[in-house]
Amino acid sequence: MLDAILITRMQDEVTEALHNTEGELAIEAPADGLMAIAIAQHRANFDLWHEEDKARCPGASDSEITRIKHAIDALNQRRNDLMEKIDLWLLDHLDQNESAPLHSETPGLMIDRLSILALKIYHTREESHRDSATEKHHQRNRNRLALLEEQRADLAACLDTLWAEVLNGTRRFKLYRQMKMYNDPELNPAMYGTARS
Structure with missing residues (x-):
């Protein structure tokens, strides 16, 4: 159901494809609901x-x-909604041991972090061989790339470990709502017109 290698591979492939089509790629969602949500979340x-x-x-x-700021707010809301949707999908397809210790980070949050790492890796790799940059710049980015790849491997292993523990009943997670306020016209004073004192 959840496999970090498949998720990171998808994130790399989608990142490459979107850059090669200048973001205009129509991504065909696979039949598996979880991967379809993860693709949409990575696209956000x-x-x-x-x-x-x-x-x-x-x-x-x-x-x-x-x-751009308005677009960023909408995209960030979508990103957070899709993180929650990943967790909801997993929880709907899972029978957890409710007495197991609670994990502080959800799979959806971890998949989001892997998504950001995939983007950092792609752009750092570009910088590591950009024609207009110096060799010092290339080397600095090769060093950064090695660290980013190590961090992603560590996080992917942690995601797989968490999932194995959840399936074994030795760990559990629950949905954590992000409670974003900035896009809500009833919660953001700048939107409902009340000045802060």
Whole structure:
């Protein structure tokens, strides 16, 4: 049901495909519901990464930065909703030992972290051989790449360990709602018009 190697492989393949099609790739979701949600969640992170890059462009106008900021908020909400959806899907397909010790991080949160690492690895690998950069820059990014790959391998192993423990009944997790407030017109004072005192 949950396999970190398959998830990280998918994240790498989707990242590569989206970059090669300038983000216009129509991703065909597999039949497995979990992987379909993980693909959508990674796509949200991909889009979020590139919108954040646009916001940092020195020549961006104020109106463009405003538009990008709104897009970032919507994408971040989608990213968080999909993390929760991963956990809900797993919980719906699982019979946990409710007396097992609780794990502080959910599989959905871990898959999100793996998604971010996949994007960092892709872009760091690009920087490690960018034609316009110096050899010092290349070496710095080769060193960073090795660390990122080690961190991803560690996190993927932790995800697999957690999942094995959940299936064995020696560990459990529960859904943690992100409770984002910034996109909610009833919770964000800037949206409902009340100034803070």
